[in-house]
Amino acid sequence: MDVELSLLKLLVEIDRCGSMTAAADRLMYTPSAVSQQVKRLETIVGTPVVERHARGVRLTEAGRLVAGRAAAIDTQLSALRADLDDLLDARSGHVTLGVFPSFAASLLPDVMAAFRSEHPGIELGIRSSRLRDLHAMLQGREVDISLAWDYPELPMTVDDVDTEVIADDATVLLVPAGWACDGPVRLESLADEQWIVRASQHPITAMFRSSCRKAGFEPTVLVESNDYMESQAMVAAGLGLTVAPAMTTRYLREGVESIDLGELSKRRILLCRLDQRTLSPASNAMRSVLVELFKAMNST
Numbered sequence: 001m002d003v004e005l006s007l008l009k010l011l012v013e014i015d016r017c018g019s020m021t022a023a024a025d026r027l028m029y030t031p032s033a034v035s036q037q038v039k040r041l042e043t044i045v046g047t048p049v050v051e052r053h054a055r056g057v058r059l060t061e062a063g064r065l066v067a068g069r070a071a072a073i074d075t076q077l078s079a080l081r082a083d084l085d086d087l088l089d090a091r092s093g094h095v096t097l098g099v100f101p102s103f104a105a106s107l108l109p110d111v112m113a114a115f116r117s118e119h120p121g122i123e124l125g126i127r128s129s130r131l132r133d134l135h136a137m138l139q140g141r142e143v144d145i146s147l148a149w150d151y152p153e154l155p156m157t158v159d160d161v162d163t164e165v166i167a168d169d170a171t172v173l174l175v176p177a178g179w180a181c182d183g184p185v186r187l188e189s190l191a192d193e194q195w196i197v198r199a200s201q202h203p204i205t206a207m208f209r210s211s212c213r214k215a216g217f218e219p220t221v222l223v224e225s226n227d228y229m230e231s232q233a234m235v236a237a238g239l240g241l242t243v244a245p246a247m248t249t250r251y252l253r254e255g256v257e258s259i260d261l262g263e264l265s266k267r268r269i270l271l272c273r274l275d276q277r278t279l280s281p282a283s284n285a286m287r288s289v290l291v292e293l294f295k296a297m298n299s300t
Contacts, residue, residue: 008070010034010037012074018056019057050063090281095280097127097144106250107250114289114292114293115289145279146273152265152268156270162274163271165269167298169245169246169247170245171243173185173259174231176256187264188216195241196224196240197223198225233253236254243261
C-alpha cells in the first residue's frame with residue numbers, strides 16, 4: 001500500500017482536533033481540500049476512515065488503526081530528523097583518523113582528549129602506521145582521514161589522495177647536554193661534527209644532506225638510526241649530533257638539548273583524504289581540532 005505521508009499526517013491531525021475544519025486551520029488547508037484528501041486516503045486504504053457526527057468527526061475503527069500507525073511513523077521521522085541534525089552538527093557519527101608514529105608518540109593523546117571533550121557523541125577510531133600503509137588504509141576506506149608529512153623540496157604525491165597543509169613542524173638540532181659551540185650555531189659551523197641520521201632514503205636525511213652541501217660540507221655520518229628516540233639515545237651518549245622534527249622532541253630524553261636551526265626546512269604536516277571525497281561532519285570536526293591544536297602549539 002502506497003500512502004503519502006501528508007495523508008497520514010492529516011488523519012492524525014483530524015483525530016487530535018476532532019474536526020476537519022480545525023485540522024484544516026492547523027495545517028493551513030481549506031476545508032474542501034481536507035475533505036478531498038480524506039477521500040483520497042479512503043480510496044487507497046479501501047475503507048472509510050472518518051465518520052461524521054453532530055459535533056464534528058470521529059475516526060472509524062480502520063481510521064484509528066491507520067492513525068495509530070501514522071503517529072508511530074511520525075515519531076520515527078522526528079527521531080530521524082533529530083539523528084540527522086546530530087550527525088550534521090557533529091554531535092554524533094564516527095571518524096577514524098590515521099596517524100604516523102611520531103605524531104602518535106607525541107601529540108595524539110592531546111588530540112584525543114580535545115576531540116572527546118568537544119564531541120563526546122562521536123565515536124573515534126585511531127590507526128597508527130607508516131605513511132605507505134596509511135595511504136593504503138585511506139584508499140581502502142579503513143580510515144576516513146589521515147595525517148602525513150613531507151618537505152617542500154620533497155612533496156608527497158599519491159594517486160587519488162588530496163592533501164592539505166595544516167601545520168609546519170620545525171627541524172631542530174639535538175646536542176648532548178652541556179655541548180658548546182664557538183660562536184652562533186649555524187649549519188656551516190658544524191662541518192667537523194659527527195652525525196646520527198635516519199636511514200639514507202629517509203626524507204629528513206635527504207633534506208639534511210642537501211642543506212649541508214649548500215653550507216659547504218658533506219656531513220660525516222657515524223650512525224644511521226632506525227627512529228628518533230634511538231637517535232636521541234645516541235646523542236645523549238655523546239656519539240654525535242642529529243636533526244629531528246620538533247614534534248619528536250616533545251618528550252626530550254635526559255641528557256639531550258634542542259637548538260633551533262632555522263636554516264633547515266620545516267616538515268609540513270598534511271591532512272589527507274580521498275580525492276574528491278567530501279569530508280563528513282565528524283571528519284570536519286576532527287580537522288578543526290587538529291588545526292586548533294597545531295595553531296596553539298605554534299603560538300607558544
